[in-house]
Amino acid sequence: MQYKALGRTGYEVSTISFGAWAIGGTWGDVNDAESMQTLHKALDLGVNFFDTADVYGDGHSERLLARLRKERKDPFWVATKVGRRSSPHTAQSYTRENLTAYVERCLRNLDTPALDLLQLHCPPTDVFYMPEVFGVCDDLVKAGKVRFYGVSIERAEEGLKALEYPQVQSVQVVFNVLRQRPAELLFPRAVERQVGILARLPLSSGMLTGKLTRTTQFAADDHRSFNREGAAFDKGETFSGFDYEKSLAVVETLRMLLPPGMTLPELALRFIASFPAVTCSIPGARRTDQIEQNVFAGSKGPLPEDLVRALRDMYERDVKPSVHQRW
Ligand SMILES: NC(=O)c1ccc[n+]([C@@H]2O[C@H](COP(=O)([O-])OP(=O)(O)OC[C@H]3O[C@@H](n4cnc5c(N)ncnc54)[C@H](OP(=O)(O)O)[C@@H]3O)[C@@H](O)[C@H]2O)c1
Numbered sequence: 001m002q003y004k005a006l007g008r009t010g011y012e013v014s015t016i017s018f019g020a021w022a023i024g025g026t027w028g029d030v031n032d033a034e035s036m037q038t039l040h041k042a043l044d045l046g047v048n049f050f051d052t053a054d055v056y057g058d059g060h061s062e063r064l065l066a067r068l069r070k071e072r073k074d075p076f077w078v079a080t081k082v083g084r085r086s087s088p089h090t091a092q093s094y095t096r097e098n099l100t101a102y103v104e105r106c107l108r109n110l111d112t113p114a115l116d117l118l119q120l121h122c123p124p125t126d127v128f129y130m131p132e133v134f135g136v137c138d139d140l141v142k143a144g145k146v147r148f149y150g151v152s153i154e155r156a157e158e159g160l161k162a163l164e165y166p167q168v169q170s171v172q173v174v175f176n177v178l179r180q181r182p183a184e185l186l187f188p189r190a191v192e193r194q195v196g197i198l199a200r201l202p203l204s205s206g207m208l209t210g211k212l213t214r215t216t217q218f219a220a221d222d223h224r225s226f227n228r229e230g231a232a233f234d235k236g237e238t239f240s241g242f243d244y245e246k247s248l249a250v251v252e253t254l255r256m257l258l259p260p261g262m263t264l265p266e267l268a269l270r271f272i273a274s275f276p277a278v279t280c281s282i283p284g285a286r287r288t289d290q291i292e293q294n295v296f297a298g299s300k301g302p303l304p305e306d307l308v309r310a311l312r313d314m315y316e317r318d319v320k321p322s323v324h325q326r327w
Contacts, residue, residue, distance in 0.1 A: 001046030001299045004279050007169035007196040009117070009148045011077050013049035015273055016298035018042050018291070019200060019284035023064055024056025027286070028219030032064065034287060039068045041288040043076060045295040051172070051198065051282045053081035053121055054106050062109035069111065079170070079198070080106050081121035081152055091126035094133045103145050118149040119172060122234065128161040138167055150196070154234050155327050159186045163193050172198040174327065175278065177208060177271050178240045178250065180315045181324050187277035196279035199272045202298075203265060203283055204240045207247045210255065210264035214248060236327050242319060250318055257310050267307075269298030274308045 003012040021027070023035035039050075050068075052061040065078050082102035086093030106115055118137065120127065127133050128151075140146040150170030151162045159171040159182070171190060175182045176199070190197050203209055205224055218225040227238040235241045242250075251264070258267060272281045281298060285291040302308070 001295065002301060003048075005196075006049070006117075006279050007148070007150070008194050009169050009196075011049070011116070013077065013280050014047045015280050015301075016047060016269065016295050017049035017051065017198075017280040017282045018047050019282040020050050020052040020061045020065060021056050022284040022286050024052070024061030025058070026056070026221065026223050027284075028222040030057065030060070031286075035064055036067065036071075038285055038288050038291050039064065040072070042285070042291045042295075043068070043072055043074050045291065046299075047291070047295065048074075048076045049079065049280060049282075050076065051079045051200070053084070054102055054109070055081075055084045055121070059105070059109040062106060066109060066111040077116040078110060078112075079117035079119055079150075080110065080115060081119040082106060083121040083123050089124070091124045091130065094120070094123060094127050094130065096136045096139075099133070099136050100140070103140055107145065114144055115146045116148070117170060118146045119152045119170065120149075122152050122154050125155065125158055128158050131165070134165040134167070141167070152198075152200075154236060156182050156184070156186045160189055163189055163195055168195060170196040170198055170279070172200055172282075174201045174236055174240055175199040175272060175275075176202050176204050176240060177254070177268055177311055177315065178204050178242045178247065178319050179236075179323060179327065180312065180320075181327065183275055183277075187275060191277045197277050199278050199281045201237070201240055202272050202281040203268055204242070204247065205238055207239055207251065208254070208264060208268035210251050212248070214245070240323065241326060242323055246318075246322065250314070253314055253318065254311075257307065257314070259307070263293070263297060265293055266297035266300065267303070267311075269294060270300055270303045271308065271311050273298060274302040
């Protein structure tokens with residue numbers, strides 16, 4: 001496993017970290033015994049950073065991570081997110097009172113005196129123009145409830161605005177073979193400001209592993225069946241907002257680009273590792289074989305330059321017109 005500094009936090013996090021959404025819910029049935037085995041396996045393999053949120057399974061994902069902390073001595077960091085418990089989820093709901101209550105609930109779920117990294121959970125764009133919200137985050141740090149904070153964003157411009165707040169340590173964004181725009185402006189600026197980048201949906205909801213087909217069925221409570229058009233939350237969070245059939249065609253193009261011996265998950269994760277601005281990928285995993293494969297694949301580091309160029313050309317030609325200006 002390779003490790004990189006996360007912003008100015010002093011945390012040295014695994015370049016393949018862990019996305020803990022699916023073990024909470026919204027991806028069909030959860031199996032806690034299997035989820036715990038997967039979390040243990042992640043630690044065994046050198047993963048030391050876990051991304052979760054207060055709304056993943058309504059806190060279930062956070063509570064599994066609290067269990068992991070009890071069951072293991074190995075040090076690790078947990079990044080959680082708040083903001084989306086508000087209903088309706090509006091910029092006006094990002095009040096001191098709400099944020100403080102949400103953080104207190106995370107502390108209870110995670111059974112910890114202070115959050116390692118708090119992220120605002122894809123707030124409405126207006127929140128990035130409300131310095132008072134970032135002031136509340138500063139106060140939570142001063143109060144010792146939060147060690148560091150950052151943001152999770154939908155649109156690259158939200159990340160650019162967030163970088164203007166001096167205490168922001170991390171920006172989490174959808175970045176993968178099918179969503180390359182953050183590399184244009186956001187990444188260079190984040191490097192300049194010494195702010196970490198967490199790449200989410202590195203496998204485009206599983207699509208880039210090559211295991212999905214035209215006939216794959218998803219459970220009714222799996223977002224891959226109900227959120228393709230954004231019925232419940234931003235459609236960019238499901239298959240990166242890129243059409244399912246077109247994604248399957250891209251996967252076939254990727255297969256043809258694979259050097260001998262390389263797998264599709266390896267191609268996807270090493271593509272992300274080829275961008276020095278990215279601190280880590282946070283692939284979701286629900287089973288031990290998935291985390292094993294992802295760690296093995298991703299920790300090999302950057303792809304050869306000609307392959308990165310081929311993936312960038314493929315994006316320009318086959319993907320960019322559908323997604324580039326949307327996020
Ligand atoms: N708004 C936000 O801030 C936000 C939004 C979305 C995600 N996130 C974070 O980002 C993390 C990663 O994104 P994601 O989980 O949505 O998408 P992802 O990492 O692109 O895809 C994860 C899914 O791919 C499948 N998979 C993983 N490894 C595999 C392997 N080696 N072989 C075959 N299948 C494999 C698993 O699903 P199946 O086994 O079910 O196929 C897994 O749940 C989340 O867990 C969450 O922590 C944050």
